[in-house]
Amino acid sequence: MDSETRKKYILQQLDAHEKVSLTTLAKKFNVSEMTIRRDFNVLETRGMLVRKYGGAIKTEAIENLFSFNKRMETNAAQKKSICEAALAHIEDGDIIFIDCGTTLFRLAALVKNKRIRVITNSLPVISELMYSPTIKLTIIGGDIDADRQASYGAVTERVIKEFAADKAFVGADGISLSRGLSSFDEKEAMVTKTMMEQSREVYLLCDSSKIERDSYFRLAPITAVDYLITDAFNDTALAKSYQDTGLKIITGQP
Known part of the structure; x- marks a missing residue:
């Protein structure tokens, strides 16, 4: 799965559950935790999440992005x-x-x-x-x-x-x-x-x-x-x- 598809999935999960786990995502996509951290970094720069120990939490921007x-x-x-x-x-x-x-x-x-x-x-x-x-x-x-x-x-x-x-x-x-x-x-x-x-x-x-x-x-x-x-x-x-x-x-x- 490419990086953009991964990031989109992360945002969808944040919209649904308000937080995501670094370890769970790495296992789901069969990639390293470092790869998921890089995805987190990009999304945090865009204002779409806030990184926390072991994962990330949603920001208000996701509400506007995903729910028509x-x-x-x-x-x-x-x-x-x-x-x-x-x-x-x-x-x-x-x-x-x-x-x-x-x-x-x-x-x-x-x-x-x-x-x-x-x-x-x-x-x-x-x-x-x-x-x-x-x-x-x-x-x-x-x-x-x-x-x-x-x-x-x-x-x-x-x-x-x-x-x-x-x-x-x-x-x-x-x-x-x-x-x-x-x-x-x-x-x-x-x-x-x-x-x-x-x-x-x-x-x-x-x-x-x-x-x-x-x-x-x-x-x-x-x-x-x-x-x-x-x-x-x-x-x-x-x-x-x-x-x-x-x-x-x-x-x-x-």
Whole structure:
């Protein structure tokens, strides 16, 4: 089992049991305890666990990473205002990508009556839109991440490259002037990046808690985004610095 698969299993176990044993993991994967310690080190650097004697314990970040339903309730009012602002930029006849994630799922509920084509890798978005009489829905296949409820991988990226969309509505785990867009998950990030590359306009939907926040995997520069739609941007000097890159900032009304 490769390192990334091991680390994903460790996070799943932490989410379920709140702590994991170094010895138990080494035996399960038939690797040395030193190998598991290295996995712990990487995950601790990402903020996903805290190392303790003989194992590790979960951090709050895992709650946000693995539970779609729990994440739906995080910053719910902000996500609602963001998606309502995004809706104003979707016109009948548009071909759009909708990325995975809880904010983008809220957007799907708002576009049900639009006459548009939606291309998505998100299982919740598919479920939300599949019976809409006005939506033309295209499902992007690939490997399935049950926790993120989305497809990913080489097949997913290759299929996305066959499309040319008017707009991509995407998410990220962080955006900053120094690193641009970043993500907790490199596989998910590559899908998002490919959607952005295949679109005429890119809309990043993220709440204000993610502004000037970095995750470990760099996804794209700020210049790859046309519009940032967020719930608030109260630091006017910082907002000006973002706008100086060419980014247009839209704030929703809570």
